[in-house]
Amino acid sequence: MAPVDLLSHIGRTPIVRLETLDTGPCELFVKLESQNPSGSIKDRIAVSMIDAAEQEGRLRPGGALVEATAGNTGLALALVAARRGYRLTLVIPDKMSREKIAHVRALGAEVVLTRSDVGKGHPAYYQDLAQRLADETGAVYIDQFNNPANPRAHETGTGPEIWEQLNGQVDAVVAGVGSGGTLTGLSRFFARVSPTTDIVLADPEGSILAEYTRSGQVGEAGSWLVEGIGEDFVPPVSDLSRVRHAYTISDGESFATARAVLRHEGILVGSSSGTLIAAALRYCRAQTKPKRVVTFVCDSGNKYLSKMYNDTWLNDQGLSERAPVGDLRDLIARRPDEGALVSVDPQETLRIAYQRMKLHDVSQLPVLEHGSCVGLIDESDLLLALQRGLPFGAPVARAMVTDLETLAPDAPLDALLALFERGRVALVVDQGRFLGLITRMDYLNAQRGKAA
Structure with missing residues (x-):
């Protein structure tokens, strides 16, 4: 049997139905993106963006990459860079889990930690710092927040997979926004094949995006502990115009939902998946007629065992379920x-x-x-x-x-x-x-x- 490139196993992830949680009159499905090679949905955009840089002639053999990432994009890029022989520097906010940082370093990426409590325009802001490092070193700045190859990965890959796996019966898709690629790509695909499919935004409390979809106003951002989704600005690559419903989910609800999914469904999900599933459950329970709803297990909870699955950590964050x-x-x-x-x-x-x-x-x-x-x-x-x-x-x-x-x-x-x-x-x-x-x-x- 001929050897198969590991990267060819990105995508075609399974979809399963949640059986025990209260989904109202609806069926709720989750697409297990945690089964991609690096363990998350971000493998899709990592290959897409690096492919585009190669095809455009910006990235040559042995070249260098820089990216700003607060989540799994760094892991995915580290995997692809290691497989293709590129040097990679990741600029990472200091709230990223220790497991993720250890993982990208083990894959050979250089990690530059920066502050997570500053906004765009501050010299320590992770995107501004990444751009500056790329300019100084001549490396290719991947720039997932402005890169059209990001949403294209979901428009041409993730969306068609869901449509095929659910036999063309998809009433709602629930997604979060980090860079905006997933929601944007999916909304474009479903606008063509099923314009009645609801696009639903799941947003951490503290992020400005849910309110932006409701009012068009960019409010003041707060802070949140969920990793990988939520923003203090509207990512340029994102198109939120097709969002019909938006739910703001607190850290406490996100973590409690993730733990409930493990306890009742047996699926070890990450923190952003807790946000997505919490929003999907709210949407499902608000319906009066049966609908088929799909959301994502964006990554595995094994990257968060020291955090949201750790009772002491939850207590330290003021999120313990302990009765006072x-x-x-x-x-x-x-x-x-x-x-x-x-x-x-x-x-x-x-x-x-x-x-x-x-x-x-x-x-x-x-x-x-x-x-x-x-x-x-x-x-x-x-x-x-x-x-x-x-x-x-x-x-x-x-x-x-x-x-x-x-x-x-x-x-x-x-x-x-x-x-x-x-x-x-x-x-x-x-x-x-x-x-x-x-x-x-x-x-x-x-x-x-x-x-x-």
């Missing part, structure tokens, strides 16, 4: 009763304490014995123990701090802040039962959640 109790317990990030506490036993070794700190990305551990907190050990304690000559095999009891200060769960907030002023960590204890730690970062995370 109205006292200091609400500030504890890792509670024993939720199985989230990371601790160490006094007879376990310093090596084990160090490994747990590294694994769980924490700087200190409570030392528990029979359910009671008998000490604390942090990075400084480990360092001092080694300087005193203790081996990594020594028990934690020989290095832990035992001068502890505790607070009852109903203690006033002033008491907690007073502990912080003295450089202490708060141990919350109720009638001898250890409920958890509160660090300065836990308190700051809670305050940020309130401000958002």
Whole structure:
């Protein structure tokens, strides 16, 4: 059998029907773009845009590429660049998941991290910075936001696939907008073959696009945690004129929907897919007649295991589903009763304490014995123990701090802040039962959640 180029497996992704979620009178289908070679729908546009640059003579063998990406376009470009022998520099906002950054670096791409809290026109804005790097180095700037090969990939590929797979019965298509290529290409295709098909925009809360489709006005952008969709401007390559319905979806609803899809449908979806499916469910439930609706699993949730599928991360973002109790317990990030506490036993070794700190990305551990907190050990304690000559095999009891200060769960907030002023960590204890730690970062995370 002749070898097959990996890139030839881009597209022709399967469509499945969601069976257990409440879709009202409608059938809701998802196209599993997560099954593309790099794991996302962006493989389609990466090949399309690089093909176009080659055909136009702008990109020659061994050439260099630069792109600004806040999501999966970088992964897709890194895959195609690696397969075809191009050098690639990606300018990435610092909210991109660690898994994605590690993935593109492993594929050989150079990563330039920049700020995610600045808008167009700021020198650190990721698109402006990418353009500047391309100009300075002579590399080809892919520029997905202005590149006509972006929507063309969906007009000539994704749209016809959906039409064929659903036997020409498509009442609505739900998509998000990052660069705008997916929605624009699909809307052009369906305008030709099925003008009655609704084009539905799913937009993160904080993005300006949903309101733009309703009023034509570009409002003030906020911030959001969902990756890959939503914008603070209208991408030049996008055509939103055919959008008939637009839904604004909060981070909380997006993440909860993604987790529900995994729990009830068995599909591990990414954060933008949570937004799309949440919007599709709203659309379906608003209908009075049966319709066939399709949306996308844009990428796999395996890139977000450290984020939206991590209960502690959700809690740190103020998005936990935990019911508030109205006292200091609400500030504890890792509670024993939720199985989230990371601790160490006094007879376990310093090596084990160090490994747990590294694994769980924490700087200190409570030392528990029979359910009671008998000490604390942090990075400084480990360092001092080694300087005193203790081996990594020594028990934690020989290095832990035992001068502890505790607070009852109903203690006033002033008491907690007073502990912080003295450089202490708060141990919350109720009638001898250890409920958890509160660090300065836990308190700051809670305050940020309130401000958002």
